Amino acid sequence: MKFFFHVGRYFKLLGRVFGRPEKHKMYLRQLFHEIDSLGVNSVWIVIIISVFIGGIMTIQFAYSMSNPIYPNTLVGLGTRDTLILEFSSTMLALIMAGKIGSNITSEIGTMRVTEQIDSLEIMGVNSASYLILPKIVAVVFIFPFLFIISVFFGLLGGLVTGPIAGVISIPDYIDGIQWLFYPYYVTFSLIKSVVFGFIVASVPAYYGYYVHGGALEVGSASTKAVVNTNILILLFDLILTRLLLT
Template sequence: MRIFYHLGRYTLFLKRVFGKPEKHHIFLKQIVREIDKLGIDSLGIVIIISVFMGAVITLQTAYNIDMPIIPKYTVGLAARDSILLEFSSTIVGLILAGKVGSNIASEIGTMRVTEQIDALEIMGINPAGYLVLPKVIAFVFIIPVLVIISMGVGITGGFLAGSMTGEVPAPEYIYGIQFAFQPFYIIYALIKAVVFGFIISTISAYWGYYVQGGALEVGKASTKAVVSSSIQILLFNLILTQLLLA
């Protein structure tokens, strides 16, 4: 029953979030600030994870198909498809659910327990729209950019790992990442990124917005936000894969 309770309250929360913004110039300024805080600050961890992710995928593929009858360019092909279809969208989404999701939940939760949200309501301002909507728009806008960067960095990491270890010659790897390329794979990954960005930002804001108590409850809300976002990402990953690739 609690699932239906939270689902109903989450729906009402979204209705408040997407209400009319208070002042457009302030609203746009907040979006730019949130893009910097939620997106640009996450660039470092995305690059680090993507480099090692691409390197590990390439080496594992090379070690597991080390057969004379299988051409070496297959490693590049497999690494490319793995990175484009799954790792740069889903894995990066899960990582950002931990980093960005906990940040959003703790920030809004702290404002709730310190009665800053109550003060906004007293002044006649819609707190959900004022605080949450800029975060949602900013993150939905910036996460596809992070995913594209992750794709390029991951493929480059695989190239460096294959070349430096000698497992995959550079010409073979380059031929593999170009072989039978499907542009729709990138569109598929970006669609998933937008959905994941919406899930992370709204669910995390929801748990922070309705927190009650003190600092301990804010920490619990952050944990619930990360766990809930991660579960929903995995669920919608399955749904979108079935809808878009079946």
Template sequence: MNLFFHVGRYFTLLSRAFSRPEKHRIYFRKLFVEIEQLGLDSVGIVAIISIFMGGIITLQVAYNMSNPLFPSYLIGLGNRDTLILEFSSTIMALIMAGKIGSNITSEIGSMRVTEQIDSLEIMGINSASYLILPKTLAVVFIFPFLFVLSVFFGLIGGLIVGPAVGAVTAPDYINGIQYLFTPYYVTFSMIKTLFFGFLVASVPAYFGYFVDGGAFEVGAASTRAVVNTNILILVFDLILTQLLF
């Protein structure tokens, strides 16, 4: 019963958030601010994590393909497909849920407990649309960009680590990342990132918008938001994989 209550309230909040804005210019300006704060500020951590994970995946694939019957270029292929199909879309979304999601919950939750949201409502402003719509659109817009960056830096990480430790030569690795490339894999992962971006923004916004109490409750809401967002990402990853493949 509690689950149905939260689901109903979540979709009710979304219907308010995606209603027609009062002043498009203000929302347009706020959208670019959110893109910078939520998306562009995440480029650094995405690059660092992807470089290391690309190197780690390359080493793991190399050590598990030590059989001389397997051509070494398959190491680059394995790293490429792992990054495109799962890491740079799903795992990166889980990481961003902790960074971006907690940020959204704490910001909106702090406005709720300090009665700033109530003040917006008194002034006749649709607080749900003003606070949630720009954040959601910003995250949905920036997630495909972060996905592409993650794949790129992951491949660079494999190119650095693989030859450095003698697991694979640079020409074989480059040949592997080009071998049997399937463009649909990118399309599939792009679709996933759009869904995940929407979840990473809207679910934490819901928990922040309806937080009740003080600073402690805001922190607890941030934790619940990240946990629930991660669970939904994994559920939708399973559903989308079944549907799109």
């Protein structure tokens, strides 16, 4: 029963979030602020993680395919497809749920417990829409770009690490990342990125918006938000993979 209560309240909140905004200029200004705060500030961590993961996957693929009957190009192909299909969309979304999701929950939750949200409601402002809608739009907008950045730097990490580790040459690696490339894989992962972006923004916002108590409750809500966001990401990853890759 508690599960259905949360689901019902979540969709009720979304109804308010996507209600007609009072002042479009105010929302637009807030949107650019959220893109900078939630998206642009996440670029460096995405680059760093992707470079290391790309290098690690290249080395692991090289050792798992060390049998001479396997062509060396499979190393680049495996790294490319793993980055595109799973890491740069799903795994990155799980990581961003911890960074972006906890930020959203703590920000909105702090405003709730300090009665700033109540003040907005008294002034006649749709607080749900004003606080949450720009965050959702910003994260949904920025996630596909983070995906592209992650794939690029992941492949770059493999290109640098593979030859340095002596597991593959640069020409073999480049041939591998070009071999049997299916553009639909990119489309599939971009769709996942949009869905995951919506989950990463909306679920933590829900937990922050309905938090009650003080700083301890805000911290607890942030933990619940990240855990449930990760569960939903994995669930929708399974659903989208079944629907779009069959």
